[in-house]
Amino acid sequence: MAGHSKWSNIQHRKGAQDKKRAKLFTKFGRELTIAAKEGGGDPDFNPRLRLAIERAKAGNMPKDILERAIKKGTGELEGVEYMEIRYEGYGPAGTAFIVDVVTDNKNRSASEVRMVFTRKGGNLGTDGAVAWMFKREGVITVKSDGIDPDEFMMAALEAGAEDVISEDGMFEVIADCGEFQNVLDNLKAAGYKYEEAEIEMNAENKMEITDLDTAKKVMALYEALEDLDDVQEVYSNFDFSDEILEQLDD
Incomplete structure (x- = not known):
């Protein structure tokens, strides 16, 4: 792990x-x-x-x-015509951000996302600006309480997972996108209950933030993007040390 x-x-x-x-x-x-x-x-x-x-x-x-x-x-009921759009950009200290949006008005969404980047010390990039830093993966999280780590590791790998990360009372199961549903179904069949299961864009190389002021700025951008109504998911490559996390929570 x-x-x-x-x-x-x-x-x-x-x-x-x-x-x-x-x-x-x-x-x-x-x-x-x-x-x-x-x-x-x-x-x-x-x-x-x-x-x-x-x-x-x-x-x-x-x-x-x-x-x-x-x-x-x-089409059984009349509804809004939604579009899926991905925005890419940079945050404080050169952190990379991917913002997935579902919207019925792409002009509104683009304006709102761009404004948040600008106001929070970042800038919106072009398509492909940061996507190359990320890998599309299936991620399944399971509470580790009462579960033997070695047994779970074997069960996850046998289910088709690529890797298992154990941290902070959670197992994080990483799966290839093509095998994601099979891994999820196999884990459920083995009796494991998951907390979250989704396809994510995970940074292949994390950028560790060790300065509290920078961490606050990065987190402010992340949270402001998440607060936008049209935003479905926000991904970034920042990584906070335990010390920084404790200070952010104070």
Whole structure:
């Protein structure tokens, strides 16, 4: 088990934002609609939709809202025409950022994302500016309490995972995108319950931030981007030391 978990750097902060139920349900709904439009409304034949449904249910999204979002994607109900757009840019200290947006107005989204980068000490780049620094991977997180690390490692590898990271009370299972759904299904069949399961853009080389002032600026940009209504996910290559994390939490 090697590497540094995204969980300790970002996920505990995302948790506070995820309590904003309206924004979270909007995020789930857009993903459900897009997944259904892309691959149909039957989750048995649409892995993206199946995962979106599982995440929405785990987030306590009401069943009727969930079903309406799917029907908007299949055309059974009238809905907004969403577009998926990816923005790339640089933050303080040269940190790299990828911002995935789902929107019905690309001009609005571009303006809002650009404004946040500018106001928070970064700048919006062109397509491909930082994407080469990241690798698209499936990531599954499982609470490690009461689980033998060696047994879980073997189970994850047998399920088809590429690697397992153990940190901060969590196992983070890394899988190839093509094997992601199989790994998830195999882990569930083996009796393991996951906290998060998603396709992510993970930085292949992290940039460690050791200065508190810089860390605050980087985190301010990250959180401001996450707060935008059209933003689905924000990825970056920054990495905070335990000391910096403690100071940020004070």
